[in-house]
Amino acid sequence: MKKTEINLISDTITRPTKEMLSFMMEAEVGDDVFHSDPTVIELQKKVSSIFGVESALFFPSGTMANQTAIKLHTQPSDQLICDKYSHVYNYESGGASFHSGVSCKLIDGNRGMFKAQQLEGMIHDPDKYYLPMTRLVVVENTTNKGGGACWDYDELVRIKKVCKDNNLRYHLDGARIFNALVAKKEDPKLYGKLFDTISVCLSKGLGAPIGSLLLSSEENIQRAIRIRKLFGGGMRQVGYLAAAGIYALDHHIDRLKEDHRRAAIIGKALKESNWVDAVEPIETNIVIFQLKEGLDENKFMELLEAHEIKLISMGEGKLRVVTHLEFDDEMLDRVLEVLKKIDF
Known part of the structure; x- marks a missing residue:
């Protein structure tokens, strides 16, 4: 990324800070395939403790963690239910069908979130053998395509009851769960108690260069180890990357509120622009x-790029800005100045 460029495409574009790199280089490592990388073990214990679950497993990507969860909970020909905006449906290359042989039934929710009552009407009667068997419910917090929206915890509890009453498994795609926890001032252990599996990403708002974890019971994680290997996710001296995750968890959670603050300021400026039709409610980054x-x-994106500001299209005429670790107040002022000058 150029020094003068302001890249607001995603919070995944961040690079390790000097302090994080130093911490990474000092990591003690081993062979993780043989469960002998002490830094990976430390990271897994740390994250499982944060969420109050039995066990966790380090993955190279959030997509692999999510797809492992789907395979854990389903059999070929089963069906999972998720929102129409869900990442596991839209942005994981059709992995649910390819890896697990399952179909996705989509709920038309609000900004990537749905109600327990909507879910009830989507579950197939298991006695109707000619219908796919409903096995799994997936929710995403925060919702990417929904503009960083945070689920209401009480609604998640109501969805859990529907899952329990219908013998369904419950997975949280927590790609930006720490943004939600900071914004809502919630205890991660509440989520650990609620879900059968949780994926947690370290390379988005937390600024690590790579990595996600899958959290669940010890029994599920032992099964997940085999699935991760099947997917090609066995890693060797990966403690250097796990160390980045440890550093991020220790130093980069509280600062997420700064990303949220800057996003809100940009949103306000966009609302005041005569070329903007609508801005989604802003809760996080x-x-x-x-x-x-x-x-x-x-053409609009080209105008911004002429000022060395980059953002991305989400399709359907929507544009996205994502604030992050490398976007500071000086850059914010530059963006606001350019937005004011645009005559479009």
Whole structure:
């Protein structure tokens, strides 16, 4: 990334800080395939303790962690239920069907979130053998395509009851769960008690260069180890990367509120612009907005790129801004100045 460039495409574009790199280089490592990398073991214990669950497993990506959870909970020909905006449906290359042979039944929720009552009406009667067997419910917090929206915890509890009453498993795609926890001031252990499996990403708002974890019971994690290997996720001296996750958890959680603050300021500026039709409600570090009808989003992005500011299209005429670790107040001022000057 160029020094002068302001990249707001995603919070995944961050690079390790000097302090994180130093911590990584001092890591004690071993062969993780033989369960002998002490830094990986430390990270797994740390995250499982944060969420109050029995065990955790380090993965190279959130997609692999999510797909492992799906395979844990389902058999080929089963069906999972998720929101139409869900990452496991939209952005994981059709992995649910390819890896696990399952189909996705989509709920038309609000900004990536649905109600327990909606879920009840989607579950197939297990006696109707000609229908796919409903096995799993997946929710995403925060919702990426929904603009960083945070689920209401009480609604998640109501969904859990529906799952329990219908013998369904319950997975949380927690790609940005720490953003939600900071924004809502919630205890991660509440989530650990609620879900059968949770994926937690370290390379988004927390600023690690790579890595996610899957959290669950010890029994499920032992099964997940085999599935991770099947997916090609066995790693060797990966403690150097696990150390980045440990550093991120120790130093980069509280600062997420700064990303949220800056996103809210950008959102306010966009609402005041005469070329913006709508801005989604902003709760965390994602700002999704829509240009007025007839305006060319590609031309708009080109205008910003001329000022060395990059963002991304989410499709359907929506544009996305994501604040992150490398986006500071000086950069924020530059963005606000450019937005004020744009005549589009």
